[in-house]
Amino acid sequence: MSRTTRLASLLAVASVTVACSSSPSSDGEAPVYRTSDDVQARVLPQIAANGEDVEAADDALWVVDATIDGVDEGTTVTLLAKADGQWESVSDAETDADGHVSLTSDTAGKLTVVAGDGADAIGTEVSTDDAPEATFTDDFDEDDVDGKDSTWHTRAQGFTGVRQCSRADASAAEVTDGVLVLSVLEDPDGGECQLPGRRKRFPQRLNGHVGTEGTYGFTYGYAAARIRxxxxxxxxxAFWMQAVGGQQTGGPKAGGAEIDIMEYFGDDHPEGGLTSFTYYLDKAGKKQTVGGWLPDVDELGDDWADQYHVFSVEWTPSEYVFRIDGQVTQRLEGETSGREEFLxxxxxSSDYELPRFNGELPESMEVDWARVWATGP
Incomplete structure (x- = not known):
């Protein structure tokens, strides 16, 4: 096929809209499409699961990351799965300006990605068997915090840094009914704290702040947590990672990095409230920051405190890809941490946030599960 003919065919595909009610497969029959190198797809781990109820990590949705070359933005792509001998559409979405789309499936096994319809349909086949296998899972069904055999331990660092008015304490972290509950509490043994340059005083606070340092770490792969x-x-x-043994100078590969997968600063925040960052120390020991506020947060949801969402990072030697329920929110390309990191x-409650406090203590976040799919270097 000539380049001109192929391009004309792709433009025809771009003009077709595929909907769940009119999928490339009818009456459960196998989808009809032309296998094309212009459709690239891979199956990611189970990193999509928004909803109000607690769910097992094994019940989360697989995510299919696909790119369709040469099509217009807004081209609809359909994901089909075979269940009980019947093919059915399980997800569809429109491509972005780069031809990229994220699709989800609750069905394991063979999946088909199709763009277009009829004689113009092109696609490819993938399988959930090709997704990375989980290497660490905590559903918080039995694991407690700070016990002898616990995975998670309170990071009791005292009043330090930007938290001169608050400190981590074991009483602010509790596992109950399959959920890790992390809270900000008023310190019953504390006094009042006055910030520099401000007349108002604030009661000292206790923070839920736990990590897996000394119990679990990994290098490269996917890390995800289902959080309300x-x-x-x-x-x-926040859901984040730090280098085992602490960050060192020399850049992220040699010195490690802080990887802030998600931080949420509260409802009605003027910047949307969600951030993803990485920090590292350059060769001179100067702190370098990459990332920022997530744009277009309203397109991802506005129910962060009402429903659970899966926040994840895909960490490779050349980039970090941040996602919410499988949707790419930020891609940071360049050298990444080459050190083992812990969760x-x-x-x-950092000092700079206290003047903006508009709730009632205790405030709490809930973590349904945390999971890692380590791929190694």
Whole structure:
């Protein structure tokens, strides 16, 4: 096929809209399409699961990451799965400006990605068997915090840094009914704290702040947590990682990095409330920051404190890809941490947030599960 003919065919595909009610497969029959190198797809782990109820990590949805070359933005792509001998459409979405789309499936096994319809349909086949296997899972069904055999331990660092008015404490982290609950509490043994340059005084606070340092770490792969955040401002929910043994100078590959997979600063935040960052120390020991506020947060949801969402990072030697329920929210390309990293979950009330506090203590975030799919270097 000539380049001109192929391009004309792709433009025809771009003009077709595929909907769940009119999928490339009819009456459960196998989808009809032309296999094309212009459709690239891979199956990611089970990193999509939004909803109000607690769910097992094994019940989350697989995510199919697909790119269709040469099509217009807004082209609909359909994911089909075979269940009980019948093919059915399980997900569809429109491509972005780069031809990229994220699709989900609750059905394991063979999956088909199709763009277009009829004689113009092109596609490819993938399988959930090709997704990475989980290497660490905590559903918080039995695991407690700070016990002899616990995976998670309170990061009791005292009053330090930007938290001179708050400190981590074991009483602010509790596992109950299959959920890790992290809270900001008023310190019953504390006094009042006055921030520099401000007349108002604030009661000292206790923060839920736990990590797996000394019990679990990994290098490269996927890390995800299913989280329901706090609603009020004045504290931020976070899922993050730090280098085992602490960050060192020399850049991220040699010195490691802090990888802030998600931070949520409360409802009605002027910037949307969600961030993803990485921090590292360059060769001179100067802190470098990459990332920022997530744009277009409203397109991802506005129910962070009402429903659980899966926040994840795909960490490779050349990039970090941040996702919410499988949808790419930020891609940071370049050298990444080359060190082993451990997991951290926290609800922290930093000093700079306290003047914006608009809730009632205790404030809490809930973590349904945390999971890692380590791929190694």
């Amino acid at each position: 955040t706090q609603s009020a401002r004045g504290q931020h929910a 951290i979950l926290s609800l922290l």
